[in-house]
Amino acid sequence: MTPTDNETGRDTGPDTGPETTIQGEYDVDTIHVAPAIELRGISKAFGPVQANKDISIHVAKGTIHGIIGENGAGKSTLMSILYGFYKADAGEILISGKPVTIPDSQAAIAAGIGMVFQHFKLVENFSVLENVVLGAESGALLAPSLSKARRELTSLAKEYELNIDPDALIQDIGVGMQQRVEILKALYRRADILILDEPTGVLTPSEADQLFRILRRLKEEGKTIILITHKLREIMETTDTVSVMRRGEMTATVKTAETSPEELAELMVGRKVLLRVDKTPAKPGPTVLEVRDLNVTDAQGVQRVKGISFDIHAGEVLGIAGVAGNGQSELLEVLGGYETATGTVTVNGEQIDLTGAKSDARSRRERGIAHVPEDRQREGLIMDFHAWENAAFGYHHDEAYRSGLLMNNKAIWQDTEGKMERFDVRPPDPRLAAKNFSGGNQQKIVLAREIERNPELLLIGQPTRGVDIGAIEFIHQQIIALRDQGKAILLVSVELEEILALSDRIAVMFDGQIMGERMASETDERELGLLMAGVTDEKGAA
């Protein structure tokens, strides 16, 4: 197809089929040339699972195109097909109007596609420069390649405002910078189309804003960007058009300006979703958890938690916000009973052991502390074990689960069936291995196990990581319901939106310290974002 810049093209429709409708429907003025990427009827099945069903998509040059959908909706599969990881069972890929086949990543790179993966593909102990050059060397000897790349990086830095120290080691720079390296890698390979998969998962709000500035800049320079995310806010703020995927199908493609988060959520889930958590103001009771001067030093001798103190009252959710790796995980581990610490922690006025035999998870459970760990697949569940076995872990000493010396499997089984029903676990089959449930249903199993013990204090880390929107809604309701029963809840999440939605009070952790504490009703993302970035709290740390 030849590029055409006449306006009438939109009315009469250009000569290629699917574009006609899209251009006609969406009236995008920028489309005068062949789309950067066009997919026609892409299908891909893994065994009986149809990951992608007849997907057609049309991404205009020089735009930011969002792809949104729940986990398992097929977004990643689709992008993997574009990047040559999988071969589509059927369908066509057109780049700038020309049909291409992408059998491997090399071909994708050659076609001008650059990919920034959710988990960065960087060599940790290599320098920025070496990572950029890897796979795109100009000859058998390194020195010329490296000096060429150094020159190129300088000019890219100027062109796109992507400054970076080329000699820094990846392991020494922050995730925001690492992501920048991934973008530079793609640009160095002359990518015109940049695909970013869940790029903000690991970033602070200000880092995310910076990323979006970079993306807009890239767009101005004529690059095409595909942004895959499940965060509605990002889609609304940055994209020009957005495609929604559900259960392997493309359910809609709309102009961002003409849609709303509510509409997108409905398109994603297939029914109306409550995006806001409905809750009444908290009625805090007496203090349940009292933490004073808590210090945690890890096995490498690094101090992870530095003398923090806080309280949680009955009937209250305290949210701990912060970028991952600032001591929140260690805090949960100490309170959950599998990390030692110094300091004082009391539950309902009674001190709990932070070291020694009585500092283990079982003792904690006996003291009424339930724990939904951050990494449910490694700490919350045994993935190869059945749901009914997982539903009893940690409480398998319980009288109700025992008959004499033996486990009373029948009782556990029945209890699991009840839990699965009450927590809407799908499929409700206790015999299914944990790994065969979706992320949201795995989390529901853990949640059911911990919440139904009626704990005094619930520790919950990343409650909705890798959980789809429908299940998020349910999990959030359960947490609030527990609060309303007068229980204390410690919520750790890297999702600021989640913290703001659920918490009554919010403490922000940075570098093992609490940078500040705010009432949820009196703060916003901007203020919390500053605290998360370590900007000192002028009101003084709590």
Added chain:
Amino acid sequence: MDFLTLIQVLDSTIRLALPLLLACLAGLFSERAGIFDIGLEGKMLFAAFFSAAVAAMTGSVWLGLLAGIAASMVLSGIHGLASITFRGNQLISGVAINFLAAGLTVLIAQDWFQQGGRTPSLMGAGRFNPVTLPGALTKTVEIKEASAPMQLYSELLSGHSILVYLGLLCVPLTWWVLFRTRFGLRLRAVGENPAAVDTAGISVVRLRFAAVAICGLLCGIAGAYLSTALQAGFVKDMSAGRGFIALAALIFAKWRPWHALYACLLFGFLQALALRPDLITNLTGMTVQVQLLDALPYILTVVILAGFVGKAIPPRAGGEPYVKER
């Protein structure tokens, strides 16, 4: 201990360190690419037998060397097939190779030569003989009389087999390949994060096979050296744990070529000391049991493997088969 004795001990050090060094560099290539290889021992043994056997049959040590390298590379191929292609457990594959080599060598030796699992003694062109560097003295009497620098030159530097010089050259060569070439960059990357290599459009499988092949090549030379240069013929289990000592040296060296040389020289020195128990007695006035001296390198190995020598971080993707994700 006089100067000449010291030089003699150092001379033995070099001779004994060499097979360790070659095996250590072999392991370095393999492990830097993310393939753990505890089959160094077996490959050396296999190569030792086949070089001695072929050298004995043909009378040419060079054909023997080639046969040794080929034999070692066959085992490397098996290891590669098991751990790269079929994504098996690298330790188990390595153990299997060690057993295979220990058994097969003796079995074939008995079948071919009927000398109780040995090969016939190698003579003349069937061995790698010492190379005398230009101007070096060869007669013991003359060396004794010579000046110190001449003693150093004639005794320590001259008079090794060609494989020793080749092996020592491998150290800078390995360093250069690893840190100055595109292949080296990719090799190191694939041992740290194969996904980074894969998404850059480079074949992880091909890179790892290349590394394993180099490992086989170097192990082959090491084995050939054992049976055709250090000794004159193959005997059962003649590698005597050198493959494992080389692994310890590799950890000690933290997977760096020059440090590998130093580590192997240290082990070689301990082995050389064990050959001269009289020296210890003379120096310290105490009689140290020979068995204790013999055990020293192995004791050091255990100490190193137990992690007493600083923190050694192996290549991050080491030991794990690469499975494409997403």
